[in-house]
Amino acid sequence: MNTGLFIFDTKERELKEVCAKNGFEVQIYCCGPTVYRDAHVGNLRTFLLGDLITRTLVFSGIAANLIQNITDVGHMGEDFDGNEVGEDKMLAQSKAESVDPFDIARKYEASFHRDLANLNVTPAANYPRASETIPLMLELISNLIKSDHAYVGSDGCVYFAANSFEGYGDISGNRLDALKPGHRYEYVDDGAKRFHADWALWKAAENRTQMIWDSPWGPGFPGWHIECSAMSLHFLDGNVDLHLGGIDLRFPHHENERAQSNSAAGYEVVENWVHGEHLLFEGRKMSKSAGNVVLLTDVIAKGLDPLSLRLCFLENRYRSQMDLTWDSLKAANTTLERWRGKYQNWKDSGDLDQKFLADFAEGSIADIKNDLDTPRALQQLRKLEKDELISGATKAACFEVMDQIFGLELLKGQAPKAELTPELAQLLDDRRVARLEKDFAKSDLLRDQLATLGILVKDTPAGQEWNWN
Template structure:
């Protein structure tokens, strides 16, 4: 490990080193998409944050386990206008598909979009609807411990029983009370206006519902993340990500639920990403400025250029989107790939000049994901007079593990095997045809040591640069 990876913790408001609580694997939970509609590129920026943290940690030698939930029982962002109809159900009647089909359709679209912007697949995408028993168990514990109460089939969290309420977002009970507007109707069954629902009673028209100790109903939105994070990562894990808009109430309520249930801290570092704005407005469905990742491709822009564009702004800051900036990023990515294709990769170790660039790149990435600086270092490297081209290639190819811009694309396409490689491939196929697998494996190892990916196909061995 060359650098300690440090992240800004929204909870402590300090930059902290990521140290896995189990001493081995860094465990990351990211709030994932709600799958009743397409995900716009503004949301993609938040989802790229979890991926970038994983890449940065792996780059410095950490083992990482990353999971991202899929919200397939829709949440109500505005409980006051809650008509009891789930957003999944509304989409269902709009599109003539079942709730499961809607969830499936938009989950697939989300994963395709994620692939296009270079988000490597998470280790697991747990579904909310498959964790109802775990949610019920936590709610049960919260009632037992006096943190929650039931009123006619709906269970509320009593926020006054959790002294740390507000520690993440700053929305403490005092401040929430001071900010209450008189005209807001308060649900009369709540003990305190700030209490939130863990479980809701199902109305007569509700289709998405489950049996529970409190009757048929459905979970509140926040409880799913307590249930899925602790089930898959344990009661202590390292990093939790989300967008700035998740801080309150979603993550504040998750802390109250998880810590209320287990009696200790659960997440070490909370990381929140800034919004994407378009013409000064937050990119959101209501703003009518939705862009899907596939829209970018249709406009002839490489979706990975969107990654480079995002790297131009620190992840915590709001970012303004413009087509001009995206097109500039697109040209830059293409230019970098072309330059690399002109350079032959250097074999062996790199010199002092290149090492200096490597140190600067790594320290930028490890220093709370300072990608604007990391990209600046990459640009300087490209035009550095004192670093041999082969070393530039080697560095950029390594850095691409973090950048994820597929910088070797052109080099790969232009690549042709040398006579030595062709001979080794033929030798391996002959050995394998004679069932001499030990020799086949030995040649495979040699090819891999030459920086090649070795694939067994029905037509025999195929190789390409890694």
């Protein structure tokens, strides 16, 4: 079943129409978070991609089935210099916080869901946890061993034989022979792997005591890549119409996943590999060492609507690197407030032009269906905002329709203001009276005083208005 939605496929390097192979529902898999810390705004950009696609499909009357995994085991870490620490990220954080690793996982999983809710992301159909799908992985690994795509190394770990999969490198453009030198890493031949590019499907526990499971190859834990193969094959019935993830996952994660899935299934499992570009913050890549990691809670703490972040993301194409700044977030926040205010004024004014509404929606959806060109769709909205020939009711209706996809809560009225203290109320009233008496020296003084107390006053033809700063 065709959808009319075209998205750039990393493997074919061209736009491809999204299709529901099973004829009734688009099957989507999105690589989820490793829950050893809070997701930063860069992570959230990728997660928004899944929401944007699902909303677009659902808007067009097409069902979507989105699965997003929760990695709570097996993701190995490194230190900031890029040296392998060789420790599971979950266990490292568990030590750092002196908390059980599973409690760490649940804690950050909860904050992941809280962030998604704040960004108005429609929840996925299922968020399977790696730690709860071990049997699926064991079965997959067994199959890969049976078909000679995997082998047990001398160290008791199970490895995938990279050379056994013919199309290795098609997504990233990397070739196995070109990878050999290991530009950044000295390849250490420990003898366990048969080939330097092979990777672990199952790691032997050795000294590890937490987060380990029994397996036909002894106690241990799964490699990171196998989890996505196992889950996507199982939860999406062996067919993935769209596979989403950050650009950095293109290699090696998705390359390895594809090798595993295709080798097990015997056919091309993923129809379309979609990658979201990275986000910079104030011109630099976000990293702990650079100290510029920004969380959604930081945005909220600055008094900005979390949906300001959503608007910033929508104003940039998912496939281009974008530089997020506090200025752009503030600008987005202002825009949101303006739109919400205007919507309230528009909705009951004038006649609704059904024809215009239908044309407008069709045009905007066409932009979005063209490789998710939300910047262009938003530009249409800005143009409409300024168009004096269109009635308020029609503008409001257009905003309503488009907000089903943008998810910016444009229909929301002003948030109720927090209660004034009697002192502040008195100051405001004093100023009102001073203005009535045309004692402007006094009213200006009171305005300054209120400003230092966190209240912004402005005068309109209807009188004095105030807002918390």
